[in-house]
Amino acid sequence: MPTADEGETAVLCARSVGWACEGRWVLLDATLALAPSSVTVVWGANGAGKSTLLKICAGLMQPDRGSVELSGRDFADLDPAAVASRVAWLGHEPALYLDLSATENLLLSSTLMGDPQPVARVLAALASVGVAVADCHRPVRGFSRGMQQRTALARMAMAPQSVWLLDEPATGLDADGVRILAHILDTARVHGRAIVVASHDFSFLGQADAWWQLRNGALTAGQPR
Amino acid sequence: MSTAQLTWTLFRKDVAIAARSREVLGFLVIFSLLCAVVFAFGFLREGRAAQEHVPGVLWVTLLFTNTLGLLRLYSADEEAGAWTLALRSIGGPTPLFWSKAMLQLGFSTIVCVVLWPAVAIFLDARAIAVHWTALALLLGLLGQALFGALCAGLLAQIRLREVLLPLVLYPLAAPLLLAGVKVTALALDGAQWPEMQSWLLLMLAFDAIAVVLCPWLFARAVT
Numbered sequence A: 001m002p003t004a005d006e007g008e009t010a011v012l013c014a015r016s017v018g019w020a021c022e023g024r025w026v027l028l029d030a031t032l033a034l035a036p037s038s039v040t041v042v043w044g045a046n047g048a049g050k051s052t053l054l055k056i057c058a059g060l061m062q063p064d065r066g067s068v069e070l071s072g073r074d075f076a077d078l079d080p081a082a083v084a085s086r087v088a089w090l091g092h093e094p095a096l097y098l099d100l101s102a103t104e105n106l107l108l109s110s111t112l113m114g115d116p117q118p119v120a121r122v123l124a125a126l127a128s129v130g131v132a133v134a135d136c137h138r139p140v141r142g143f144s145r146g147m148q149q150r151t152a153l154a155r156m157a158m159a160p161q162s163v164w165l166l167d168e169p170a171t172g173l174d175a176d177g178v179r180i181l182a183h184i185l186d187t188a189r190v191h192g193r194a195i196v197v198a199s200h201d202f203s204f205l206g207q208a209d210a211w212w213q214l215r216n217g218a219l220t221a222g223q224p225r
Numbered sequence B: 001m002s003t004a005q006l007t008w009t010l011f012r013k014d015v016a017i018a019a020r021s022r023e024v025l026g027f028l029v030i031f032s033l034l035c036a037v038v039f040a041f042g043f044l045r046e047g048r049a050a051q052e053h054v055p056g057v058l059w060v061t062l063l064f065t066n067t068l069g070l071l072r073l074y075s076a077d078e079e080a081g082a083w084t085l086a087l088r089s090i091g092g093p094t095p096l097f098w099s100k101a102m103l104q105l106g107f108s109t110i111v112c113v114v115l116w117p118a119v120a121i122f123l124d125a126r127a128i129a130v131h132w133t134a135l136a137l138l139l140g141l142l143g144q145a146l147f148g149a150l151c152a153g154l155l156a157q158i159r160l161r162e163v164l165l166p167l168v169l170y171p172l173a174a175p176l177l178l179a180g181v182k183v184t185a186l187a188l189d190g191a192q193w194p195e196m197q198s199w200l201l202l203m204l205a206f207d208a209i210a211v212v213l214c215p216w217l218f219a220r221a222v223t
Helices: A004-009 A050-057 A080-086 A102-112 A119-128 A145-158 A175-190 B003-021 B023-042 B051-071 B075-087 B094-122 B130-155 B161-188 B193-222
Strands: A012-021 A024-034 A038-043 A065-070 A087-090 A163-167 A194-198 A210-215 A218-221
Touching: A012 A050, A024 A038, A024 A050, A024 A065, A024 A194, A038 A050, A038 A175, A050 A163, A050 A194, A065 A080, A080 A087, A087 A145, A102 A119, A102 A145, A102 B003, A102 B075, A119 A145, A145 A175, A175 A194, B003 B023, B003 B075, B003 B094, B023 B051, B023 B094, B051 B094, B051 B130, B051 B161, B075 B094, B094 B130, B094 B193, B130 B161, B130 B193, B161 B193
Parallel strands: A024 A218, A038 A194, A038 A210, A087 A163, A163 A194
Antiparallel strands: A012 A024, A012 A065, A210 A218
16 A cells, blocks of 8 residues: 555555445455556456546546545546546547547547647657558558557557556557557656556566555555466 | 637537448438328328428427437447547537537438428428528527437437437427427418517527536536
C-alpha cells in the first residue's frame, strides 16, 4: 500500500476503492498512488477487477466506497471533462470510428481533447507505430485488430494528459508492435507521465517501477513469478 | 475550445460517416415511402384515397421512420468503443448530444421533404396553407430529434433498446404528434393563424423545454 507521503506527492491516488457487482465486492480495498515519470503494472487473474480499477481511475465508473484524487482533488469535486483532460485512457477496445481513416480518427481525438494537431504530426505519429502512408487515409474498418491497436497507440503517443491508463495495451500486437508499445511507454515516462498498465503480457514491461497484484479485491506489491 | 466548436467537430464526423455508409438515410427514405403506400392502401374507400387521413399518415409515418433512424443514431459510436472517446471529450457529453440531435434533425428533414409530397399524391391532398404545415413539421421534427437523441443515447448500451425505445419515446412525443396532426388538419381545411395559434405555441413551448432539459438529462445520465 502507498504511504501517506506517496499519496500526497501522487498525480493520481485511489484510496481504499471498493466496487460491488450483484452483491459481490469485485474491488474491496484497492489503494494505488501514481507518481510522475513512473510505470505501474497491475496484474491478476481474469475477473480480479483490473479493468474495473482502471475505469474507476479514469472516471468512467464511480466507486461504491473509497475515493480517487487527481493532484489532491477528489474526482467528486471535479468536472468529468477536467478528469478527461488530465487522464488518458486506452481500454480493451481501440475506441476508433471504423468508417473514418486513421488520420481522421487521430485528428478528431486530438480536437476532442482540446489539443488539435496538424496533419503532419498525425501522419508522423502513425508512421512511428508502423501504419503505412497508404493506409493512413483508408477507413480503419479494413484494418486488422493489430493495426487498429497500433492506431490507438499512435493516438496515445500524442496524448497530452499527465496520467495514462492502459488496459491490455498489447492486445492484437505482433512482436514488432509490442516493441513499439514498450518504446512509447518509455518515452512517455521520460516526459513525466504517470502510467498504469493492466496486462497479462509482461514481456514489454521490464522497465516498470512498481508491480501490484490485484487479488481478493485488494492490491499487494509483487511481481508475477 | 467551446461546446459549439466541439459539437461542430462531432457533427462533421457524423455527417462524414453517414455520407460514406449511405445506407441509413437511403433505408429511411424507402421505409417512409413504403409506410405511406401501405397507409394509402389501408385508407382506400371505394377506390378513392381519403384526404382526411393525410395529417395522421404523415405524422405517424415520420414518427415510425424517426424511430428507425434513432436506433442507428449511436451505432458508429458503439463500435470498437468509440463512445468512450466522445464522452470523455473536454466538453463532456453535451457536444455528443447536440451533434446527434442535429444529425437526427437532418435525417428527418430529408425524409420529410420526400415523404410530404408523396403522401399528398398518394392521398390526393390539396396544397393549402402549406406554410403552416411546414412550420408545424419543423417544430415537430425538432422536438422529436431532441427527445429522440436523449432516449436513444440513454438506451444505447441496453440490450433491449429496440423494444424499449418506442416505449420511452412515444409517450414523450405524443403532445408533438397530437399538435402536429391538429395543425396539419386545420391547414388542409384552410384555417389561419388564430385557429392554430394555440397548437403551434404548444409545440414551441414543448421544444423550448426539450432544448433545456434534454442535454442536461443526457449529461447527467451518461456520466
